[in-house]
Amino acid sequence: MKHADVIVVGAGPAGCAAAWDLAHAGLDVLLLDRKAFPRTKPCAGGLTVKALLRLRYSVAPVIQRVISEIEVTRNGGRVSRFRARAPMVAMTVRRELDAYCLDQTLAKGARLLLAEAADVAQDAEGVSLTTAKGETLRARWLVGADGANSRVRRLIGMAPGERALALEGHVPIPATGAPHLRFDFERVRGGYGWIFPKADHLNVGLYTQAPGVTFGKSDLVAYAREAAGAETVEDMVGYPLGIGGAGYAPPPGRVLLAGDAAGMAERLLGEGLHNAIKSGQTAAAAILAAEAEADPVRAHRRALRPIQADLHACNAGAGWLYSGHPLGWMAMISPPGKSALSRGFAAGMTLAEILPTSPFALAYPVADLGGRLPAQA
Ligand SMILES: Cc1cc2nc3c(=O)[nH]c(=O)nc-3n(C[C@H](O)[C@H](O)[C@H](O)COP(=O)(O)OP(=O)(O)OC[C@H]3O[C@@H](n4cnc5c(N)ncnc54)[C@H](O)[C@@H]3O)c2cc1C
Structure with missing residues (x-):
């Protein structure tokens, strides 16, 4: 033994x-x-700054891209941009x-x-x-x-x-170059479609946290075609998340x-x-x-x-975002909301830390990430 x-x-x-x-x-x-x-x-x-800061060591050698601009849409509507002067997410x-x-x-x-x-x-x-x-x-x-x-x-x-569900796949980077990291909310009910750019491919996927909502490979292929102009999606696989x-x-x-x-x-x-x-x-x-x-x-x-x-x-x-009520969405994409979320994510804060101060949080510090991102980032 x-x-x-x-x-x-x-x-x-x-x-x-x-x-x-x-x-x-x-x-x-x-x-x-x-x-x-x-x-x-x-x-x-996708490793957020707060995750990078939790790790006991740098994972810089396996970071493929660093993201400081995120695009979001809801119900196929106008694109809103979340920008920070510092990284918000590292792609691995x-x-x-x-x-x-x-x-x-x-x-x-x-x-x-x-x-x-x-x-x-x-x-x-x-x-x-x-x-x-x-x-x-x-x-x-x-x-x-x-x-x-x-x-x-x-x-x-x-x-x-309780479980959420996600389905992902890989598509080539378009000849025009890698798109921004993107969330298309309500592309599926109670969730979103995503595009995460990696070094040599895009990771595309669908996520829902709503019980009983399902989607299949044909839904992901349709999303990848629409959002990333992809003809085919490789390595499609679904898996639950423990929530x-x-x-x-x-x-x-x-x-x-x-x-x-x-x-x-x-x-x-x-x-x-x-x-x-x-x-x-x-x-x-x-x-x-x-x-x-x-x-x-x-x-x-x-x-x-x-x-x-x-x-x-x-x-x-x-609850706010997926309830269908526009207020949660409007608060998120309002200038103070975008600013608070972008700066908070770049500062490595959790949502619980960001929310109480969000309308006024225009001056979050930026996380000291020394050594935790690749040299070229
Ligand atoms: C499609 C998809 C996309 C996602 N994207 C993101 C993202 O971009 N960013 C993010 O933060 N989160 C993301 N998540 C969530 C994230 O993947 C998980 O929350 C995370 O992997 C949980 O880590 P874990 O260590 O708890 O479990 P896991 O990463 O699942 O690791 C469990 C390990 O246990 C091993 N194991 C299982 N059963 C046994 C057994 N009986 N005996 C021995 N070994 C066993 C497995 O082989 C595995 O290595 C995503 C999830 C999915 C499904």
């Missing part, structure tokens, strides 16, 4: 963030993933980003095991995990960071979380959830990377508090509060 202080299931952004902090603190961490890296993960790979490709973050985490001292978690059992002293091949692993704590379809979540008896984490109450025990497994993607835009990183770090902090004799569940609940405040703010934003 293999032993460790902590087993982390899932080597995506949440799992790597947890494992990095735990290994940094000197704990013996066994990081499990069922897929060998580099592996693909359906995701548009998850295959590269995740492999890079995993390398950083292994360099910190975490151990990697290529295996699928099949069963989890807790007792007073620790957690036993059985892999799909029947191997048993044992640790004092386990972090379930196994994504929106989390098996760990099911195995500890939690009901499946609903504003109400996540960590259950007592030795298993902590992080990232999409805990519903930490926000509902408004489906941004999941920032909270995956943050909630992975939060789970690690709770375990470190527990190792120092504090109450881990209380520590975890307390540390989750800022994340959940932001998830509430995003829920409210989604």
Whole structure:
């Protein structure tokens, strides 16, 4: 039987963030993933400034583009532009980003095991995990960071979380050059279509957070043709996002959830990377508090509060934006709204931090991103 202080299931952004902090603190961490890296993960790979600032290391080597202008439309109407004097989003490709973050985490001292978690059992002293091949692993704590379809979540008896849905694909960059990053709100009900420009292709996709709304590949092909002039769309794949984490109450025990497994993607835009990183770090902090004799569940609940405040703010934003009522949209694209959002995103602020001051926030500081973006940005 293999032993460790902590087993982390899932080597995506949440799992790597947890494992990095735990290994940094000197704990013996066994990081499990069922897929060998580099592996693909359906995701548009947009890393906001707040996400870049949460990471313990620069991911500049895998940033393909830096975005400081975003176009948005609603119901096919007029284009509004969000501009900042500083970067708002960094474009990555998850295959590269995740492999890079995993390398950083292994360099910190975490151990990697290529295996699928099949069963989890807790007792007073620790957690036993059985892999799909029947191997048993044992640790004092386990972090379930196994994504929106989390098996760990099911195995500890939690009901499946709320989900959003996204479908993405790749199209060539037009001969006229890469377009701006773009959101076409209400291209699908309760969501949007997106175009994210990468180094050698555009990532196009459809997102909805509205229950019961579905779309298919033909919808994405139609959107890509309309918005990016693309004839065909390659690598189309749909995947759920774990949302609903504003109400996540960590259950007592030795298993902590992080990232999409805990519903930490926000509902408004489906941004999941920032909270995956943050909630992975939060789970690690709770375990470190527990190792120092504090109450881990209380520590975890307390540390989750800022994340959940932001998830509430995003829920409210989604309520305004997707309700069909024009006021939310008008507030967003009004000059003070655009200014507050652009500057706030460039400053690495969360929506919960931006909203209270938004009509007056004309003077947000710009984040000090020294070393976190590629040299040419
Ligand atoms: C199409 C799409 C586009 C998106 N675009 C963006 C974006 O641009 N920006 C953004 O911020 N967010 C985006 N998101 C959301 C983002 O992808 C997720 O929120 C984020 O990946 C969550 O990270 P995670 O670490 O919790 O889970 P994941 O990234 O899903 O990682 C989970 C890991 O667990 C492993 N695993 C799963 N089950 C097991 C098991 N039983 N045993 C062992 N290993 C297991 C998987 O192989 C995987 O490596 C998008 C989502 C989708 C679907």
